[in-house]
Amino acid sequence: MIKRKGEKVIGIISIVLNIIGVGFGALLLSIDPSFYDQINEVLQEEGETLPIETLEAGMSAFGIQFMVVSAIAAVLTLVGVIFLKTDQRAVISGILFLVSAITLLIGTVGLAFVPMILLIVIGLMSLIKKPKTDIHTSEYPS
Template structure:
C-alpha cells in the first residue's frame, strides 16, 4: 500500500515547521544586533511601553525556544516519514505524527498549529488506512 498522502502531508508540515524555525532564527539574529532593534524602536511612532533591552531578551528567549522546538518537530516528522517509506511501520509513524502535532502545537502556544494540523491528519491517516484484503475463491 502506498503512503503517498501521509508523506506529502508530513513534508508540507515539516516545511511549516521550517518557517517557524526561520522566524526563531531571525529573532535570535535580532538579539545579536541590539542597535538595529534600538533604531527600530526609536523610529516607531508609537511608544510600546517596553525598553529595547527587554524586547531583545524576550525575542532572544522566544527565538531560541521556537528554533529548537521546530527543529525537533522536523526531525520527528522525518523519522515518521522514514517509517512510512515502504509501509514498514505505519502505526508507529502515526503515533509519532499525532504526538508531535499535539505537543508542539501546545508548547508553541498555537504558533505551530498549521503544521500540527497537517501532522495530525497524516497521523490519523496512518492509523486508520488498512491494506486491501484480497479474497481468494
C-alpha cells in the same frame, strides 16, 4: 501493502514548513534594537512601558524556543516519514506525527498551526488507514 503516497507528500511539506519555522526563529533573534525602541514608544502611548532589556530577552527566548521546537518537530516528522515504508510501522509513524503536532502546539503557542494541522491529519491517516484484506477465503476457492 498500502500505498502511503499522500502521507509521505504531506509529511515532506510539513518538514519544509518546520524548517521555515526554524528560519523564523532565527529571524526573531536578529531583530534590530531600534525595533524595541519603537515597540516601547507604542507601549508608552498606551500608558505602559517595559525596559528594553526585558523586550530583547523575551523576543530572543521565544526565538530560540521557536527554533528548537520546529527543529524537533522536523526531525520527528522525518523519522515518521521514513517509518511509513512498511505497514507494521505505520502506527509508530502516526504516533510520531501526533507527538510532533502536540510539540508544535505547546512549544510555539499555536503559531505554527499550518504544519500542526498537517501533522494531525497525516497522523490520523496513518493510524486509521488499514490494509485491505482478501475477500477470498480458504472455504470458498476462487
